[in-house]
Amino acid sequence: MEKGDILKIKNITKHFGGVKAVDGVSFSVRERQIKALVGPNGAGKTTLFNIVTGLYKADSGEIIFKGKNLFLYKPYKLINLGISRTFQNIQLIDALTVKENIALGLHSKIKSNPVSIILGLNKSHERDVLEKVERVCRFLKIEDYLYKYPNQIPFGIKRLVEIARALVSEPELLLLDEPAAGLNEDETELLLKSIFRIWERGISILLIEHDMEFVTNCSHSIVVMDSGKKIAEGLPSEVMNDYRVIKAYMGE
Amino acid sequence: MLGGMLQFYFMSIHVPLVASLFLVSLIVGLLGYIIHFVFIKNTKNPTELSLIILTIGLAMVIRGTAMLIFGKNAHSVGQFLPFESVTIFGLTFSSQYLVVLVGALILAGLLFYVLNLTNFGKVMLAASQNPLACSIFGIDVEMVKSVSFFLSGFLGAVGGSIIAPISFAKYNIGLIMGLKGFSASVVGGFGNNVGAIVGGLIIGISESLSAGYISSSYKDAVTFFIMILVLFIKPSGIFGSKDVERV
Amino acid sequence: MKENTATYVLIALFLLSGFIIKNPFILNMVSIAALAVIVVMGLNLLLGYAGQVSLGHAGFVGLGAYISSILAIRFNINPWLSILIASLLTSVFALIIGYPTLKLKGHYLAMATLAIGEIIYIFANNLVDLTGGHQGLTGMPMLSVGSFVFDSEKKFFFFVWIVVFFFAFISFRIVNSHFGRALKAIHEKELAALSFGVNVHLYKVVIFSLSAFYAAFAGGLYAFYLGFISPSSFDLLKSIDYIVMAFVGGIDSIFGSLIITVVLASLPNIMTFLQDYWPIVNGLLLVIAAMFMPKGLGGFIKWKRAIF
Ligand SMILES: Nc1ncnc2c1ncn2[C@@H]1O[C@H](COP(=O)(O)OP(=O)(O)O)[C@@H](O)[C@H]1O
Ligand SMILES: [Mg+2]
Numbered sequence: 169m170e171k172g173d174i175l176k177i178k179n180i181t182k183h184f185g186g187v188k189a190v191d192g193v194s195f196s197v198r199e200r201q202i203k204a205l206v207g208p209n210g211a212g213k214t215t216l217f218n219i220v221t222g223l224y225k226a227d228s229g230e231i232i233f234k235g236k237n238l239f240l241y242k243p244y245k246l247i248n249l250g251i252s253r254t255f256q257n258i259q260l261i262d263a264l265t266v267k268e269n270i271a272l273g274l275h276s277k278i279k280s281n282p283v284s285i286i287l288g289l290n291k292s293h294e295r296d297v298l299e300k301v302e303r304v305c306r307f308l309k310i311e312d313y314l315y316k317y318p319n320q321i322p323f324g325i326k327r328l329v330e331i332a333r334a335l336v337s338e339p340e341l342l343l344l345d346e347p348a349a350g351l352n353e354d355e356t357e358l359l360l361k362s363i364f365r366i367w368e369r370g371i372s373i374l375l376i377e378h379d380m381e382f383v384t385n386c387s388h389s390i391v392v393m394d395s396g397k398k399i400a401e402g403l404p405s406e407v408m409n410d411y412r413v414i415k416a417y418m419g420e
Numbered sequence: 421m422l423g424g425m426l427q428f429y430f431m432s433i434h435v436p437l438v439a440s441l442f443l444v445s446l447i448v449g450l451l452g453y454i455i456h457f458v459f460i461k462n463t464k465n466p467t468e469l470s471l472i473i474l475t476i477g478l479a480m481v482i483r484g485t486a487m488l489i490f491g492k493n494a495h496s497v498g499q500f501l502p503f504e505s506v507t508i509f510g511l512t513f514s515s516q517y518l519v520v521l522v523g524a525l526i527l528a529g530l531l532f533y534v535l536n537l538t539n540f541g542k543v544m545l546a547a548s549q550n551p552l553a554c555s556i557f558g559i560d561v562e563m564v565k566s567v568s569f570f571l572s573g574f575l576g577a578v579g580g581s582i583i584a585p586i587s588f589a590k591y592n593i594g595l596i597m598g599l600k601g602f603s604a605s606v607v608g609g610f611g612n613n614v615g616a617i618v619g620g621l622i623i624g625i626s627e628s629l630s631a632g633y634i635s636s637s638y639k640d641a642v643t644f645f646i647m648i649l650v651l652f653i654k655p656s657g658i659f660g661s662k663d664v665e666r667v
Numbered sequence: 668m669k670e671n672t673a674t675y676v677l678i679a680l681f682l683l684s685g686f687i688i689k690n691p692f693i694l695n696m697v698s699i700a701a702l703a704v705i706v707v708m709g710l711n712l713l714l715g716y717a718g719q720v721s722l723g724h725a726g727f728v729g730l731g732a733y734i735s736s737i738l739a740i741r742f743n744i745n746p747w748l749s750i751l752i753a754s755l756l757t758s759v760f761a762l763i764i765g766y767p768t769l770k771l772k773g774h775y776l777a778m779a780t781l782a783i784g785e786i787i788y789i790f791a792n793n794l795v796d797l798t799g800g801h802q803g804l805t806g807m808p809m810l811s812v813g814s815f816v817f818d819s820e821k822k823f824f825f826f827v828w829i830v831v832f833f834f835a836f837i838s839f840r841i842v843n844s845h846f847g848r849a850l851k852a853i854h855e856k857e858l859a860a861l862s863f864g865v866n867v868h869l870y871k872v873v874i875f876s877l878s879a880f881y882a883a884f885a886g887g888l889y890a891f892y893l894g895f896i897s898p899s900s901f902d903l904l905k906s907i908d909y910i911v912m913a914f915v916g917g918i919d920s921i922f923g924s925l926i927i928t929v930v931l932a933s934l935p936n937i938m939t940f941l942q943d944y945w946p947i948v949n950g951l952l953l954v955i956a957a958m959f960m961p962k963g964l965g966g967f968i969k970w971k972r973a974i975f
Contacts, residue, residue, distance in 0.1 A: 185549070221862055222861075223858050223861065223862070242866075243861045243862065244861050244862075244863075244864050244865055244866045244867070245864075246862075247862065247863055247864040248864065252862070252863070253862055255859065259856045259858070259859035260856075261851055261852045261855045261856055261859070262855060263851045263854075263855060263919070264848060264851055264852070268848055271845070271848065272848060272849065272852055272859075272860070272863050272865075273863050275845060275848070275849055275863055275864045275865055276863070276864025276865075277864075278845050280844075280845070280846070285840060285841060285844045285846055286837055286840050286841070287840075288840055290844060290845065293845075294845070297845075333863070337863075337864075459954065459958065462958060463957060463958045464958065464959060464961070465961060467718075467961065468718070468774070469714065469718050469719075469720065469918075469961075470957045470958075470961045471957070472720055472774050472777060473720070473910070473914055473953055473956070473957040474953065474954055474957035474958065476720075476722075476907065476910065476950075476953055477949075477950045477951065477952070477953025477954035477956075477957060478950065478954060479950070480907060480946050480947070480949050480950025480953065481946075481947050481950035481951060481954065482950075483946060483950075484943075484944070484945075484946030484947035484949075484950060485947060487943065487946070488943060488944075488947075595781070595903065596785065599778065599781055599782060599785070602778050603782070606778075635793070637789065637792070637793045638789060638793065640785060640786075640789060641785070641786045641789045641790065644782035644783070644785055644786050645786065647778075647779075647782060648764065648779060648782060648783070651767045651768055651771075651775065651779060652767045655767060655770070655771055655775075
């Protein structure tokens with residue numbers, strides 16, 4: 169393993185029926201780096217995220233996180249390794265308050281057994297959880313919404329709640345799937361700042377984004393995908409001038 | 421179940437065999453269409469759970485209504501062929517088995533033809549796999565679904581009415597027969613034509629064997645036990661692809 | 668008011684009504700309904716939190732009833748202990764069935780439990796030496812504590828509602844714990860739950876097994892209370908009855924299900940002339956509920972939520 173790489177994606181391929189959603193993609197995310205994954209709709213970006221987080225099984229290839237082969241872990245174990253994520257189409261639980269949704273991010277950290285649940289012996293755990301949830305909410309400035317339900321809050325806040333849920337477990341690698349999609353200018357601005365502040369805490373970030381401008385503003389390195397393939401990788405300025413990238417974005 | 425019941429009804433009022441078979445399948449097919457059109461399409465925020473609950477509810481309504489109309493007794497339905505039994509290779513069996521065998525082969529062939537070789541079949545498969553894309557390409561997914569419901573009602577009714585002379589027609593046989601069909605699909609593997617036939621044969625033969633060697637009271641138990649066993653060992657069935665397993 | 672408080676108040680009201688109601692027919696009817704409440708509370712956990720249907724819950728009730736009766740009659744085991752053993756055995760059995768089926772997409776559990784229910788029914792009918800076949804099984808001793816014997820409708824009435832309280836208490840504790848939070852996540856957004864460290868498969872299996880425990884325990888009490896059981900009390904139609912009660916009451920509303928269950932379990936005893944129409948009524952209730960109120964009647968009540 170090359171020193172300094174927290175995540176190595178090696179030659180990943182994934183078919184859905186006849187569609188090659190991801191086709192031999194390799195790249196790495198370095199520690200404390202903000203890496204962006206861009207590309208037109210249907211390029212296979214989300215599919216790649218789902219493979220990294222174990223929701224889909226790759227047909228071939230390998231993913232190494234801090235020297236560990238991720239394919240040997242069950243999907244629900246990954247959060248304990250230090251990987252967590254947000255979803256492109258928001259996956260908040262409608263029946264739970266914002267606070268409970270964020271607390272879900274700490275689920276695997278709560279040790280308990282059936283007896284302690286039935287006897288109600290988890291109060292001290294819950295207090296710890298509550299404290300952590302409140303801390304992360306203050307960090308992202310969403311503490312006003314703690315007791316609201318997802319259908320009572322604005323869209324931009326939902327995105328931040330998703331990020332809070334991913335952040336509360338103090339991951340080392342954060343995967344963000346189109347965090348800016350559907351946000352207005354102010355919200356995007358706020359998001360951008362939040363992403364930097366997360367990064368300042370030493371967390372590596374891999375983020376999918378559609379909007380090139382957003383990406384050039386916030387990432388250290390960019391990978392471009394089109395039709396399942398990686399077509400370019402490099403510094404934002406380099407990639408922006410790449411002929412193939414422009415072509416992919418313009419459509420042929 | 422409805423297939424058998426209606427077959428019994430039409431034959432008891434002396435509708436000719438072929439005509440009644442046709443009527444029965446048409447009626448039940450239409451009922452399938454109506455179920456989709458009236459109930460499933462109008463369900464608010466359908467989820468997997470609410471749809472299965474809806475299906476159970478409809479099954480109960482149909483079953484309860486059939487019981488009110490036809491009573492709780494089993495009705496015998498006359499054999500389709502004019503002769504009682506046939507002898508092939510020294511084995512004698514009721515002529516209706518011949519009808520069932522031939523009927524099953526024809527239906528299987530027809531289904532295979534429609535699903536795999538006609539345009540409509542391809543559209544049906546496409547619509548089940550990616551409804552959104554299909555609607556973008558101008559395929560009327562709702563229409564396809566309606567036709568599927570018609571077809572499944574139609575086929576179920578044909579099956580029910582040709583098996584009726586052997587199984588009798590009774591208001592409560594539907595669910596158990598459906599479960600046997602499901603068992604055959606599980607054993608053979610879903611979405612696979614050869615699998616469905618092989619699964620059906622395995623289920624059928626083990627049922628007969630257990631009726632012969634253990635006791636006929638336990639034959640259904642054996643069938644269901646085999647299904648559960650297959651779910652344990654190879655949930656995708658003998659010929660199944662891995663689609664049923666979770667990512 | 669919070670839902671758990673409201674439910675406990677309701678149960679207390681039922682208990683108090685035991686002092687007023689003199690008619691043994693009604694006491695008996697409401698006691699049997701209370702047993703159904705226990706089954707339905709278990710089924711609610713499965714429907715409302717794992718999003719799965721069991722078409723064989725009457726089979727689990729039957730398993731609890733038969734195993735505990737046979738243990739007590741044949742092996743002279745204390746009735747309480749035999750109910751406990753029977754319930755544990757049944758939940759282990761459910762664990763074994765649930766393990767492979769809950770791994771699969773779609774409604775395999777519904778079909779598998781339909782099959783299990785039928786198998787249990789067939790065995791109850793045919794293992795005549797053990798179960799008495801369709802004639803039924805009698806000879807269980809009465810439940811007692813020391814020299815206090817539950818030998819009247821009234822005594823059992825009080826007792827069974829206290830049991831209902833305990834099961835409701837357990838349900839609320841589970842639902843309001845972090846485990847319940849994870850279950851709600853599974854029901855709505857399974858993949859998100861998986862990503863946040865919830866072992867989705869294990870949780871579904873556990874909740875299915877727990878709901879089988881509820882059912883079997885109620886079955887055991889039923890057997891020792893009535894002193895007579897026969898296969899027809901545990902057939903498919905009974906399983907469907909439980910689904911109707913749970914779904915119409917509200918899949919994640921313990922309060923709603925409790926009320927609806929008492930009503931629906933009692934009505935057929937009061938309106939016996941409608942006997943042949945119950946399957947249709949049940950079916951229509953399911954159709955209407957599924958089409959227009961997927962959260963059941965309980966879904967219309969807005970409770971104050973616990974802080975967490
Ligand atoms: N679960 C799935 N089943 C079938 N096809 C899928 C599935 N998920 C994604 N795809 C297909 O894979 C391709 C890539 O999709 P996706 O990864 O979502 O793209 P992106 O996130 O880059 O927009 C698309 O053609 C999409 O239709
Ligand atoms: Mg995407």
